[in-house]
Amino acid sequence: MTTARTHRFEMHTYCRVGMIRNIITFTALAAVWLLWSGRQETNLLVFGFLSVLLVMGISHRMDQFSDTPRVYRLGLRPLLYAPWLLKEIVKTNIQVALIILNPRLPIAPCLIRLRASQSTDLGRVIYANSITFTPGTITLDVRDDIILVHNLTQEMADDLLTNEMDRRVTRLERDT
Structure with a gap:
């Protein structure tokens, strides 16, 4: 009482x-x-x-100061993802530098829609931000499980369409 x-x-x-x-x-x-x-x-x-x-x-x-605790249990998996993402960032930095230094400036901008396989908002945010971190690509919109991405070249779009980054981010959120 x-x-x-x-x-x-x-x-x-x-x-x-x-x-x-x-x-x-x-x-x-x-x-x-x-x-x-x-x-x-x-x-x-x-x-x-x-x-x-x-x-x-x-x-x-936006009610971001609610009393409901938000617990994100990613464990040590980000330590495995970060080196791979860093390698992708370096690789695309080199690609973008070569494009800029080329007198013909061989760009072919394109938009693609990717289906995100992550089950949580946090997973989709990590995926969308990972795309934006890699030079030559930028996430324009995230709606439900569809991500709209602008790419500097078709080759960069093709790299994303292999879904390697999507699979790795999905592994990050496993067992959360």
């Missing part, structure tokens, strides 16, 4: 936890902003402060 006193204590604790979470989030966002901006002029600090408040306000409106 809860009494009014117990209920007040629970509400007070709930509000305090929420306030502490907001303070920590604000501090972390402000620190990242300061670190990345690298400048401390007054007008930039004011814009940074307002930017952090805007991000927190939008996050609250």
Whole structure:
């Protein structure tokens, strides 16, 4: 049985936890902003402060500060995926550099739709971001399990159509 006193204590604790979470989030966002901006002029600090408040306000409106914990259990699998992704980034960096240095500039931009086999939003976000990390490709849209990708060349599109990246990201989220 809860009494009014117990209920007040629970509400007070709930509000305090929420306030502490907001303070920590604000501090972390402000620190990242300061670190990345690298400048401390007054007008930039004011814009940074307002930017952090805007991000927190939008996050609250999107209900990103809910009390439901989000647990992502990827384990050590990202340690296996990261080297492969890094190799792909280096490989496509070289391809894009060769295209740019070629006087004929042999580009053939194209759009492709890929079906993402990931079962979670996190998996699809990792897949879409992995595509964008590789030079010459950019994820334009993600709807349900369809990803729209712009490619600099048909060869880059063909690499994505092999679904190797999709399979590797799907392996990442296995057993989550």
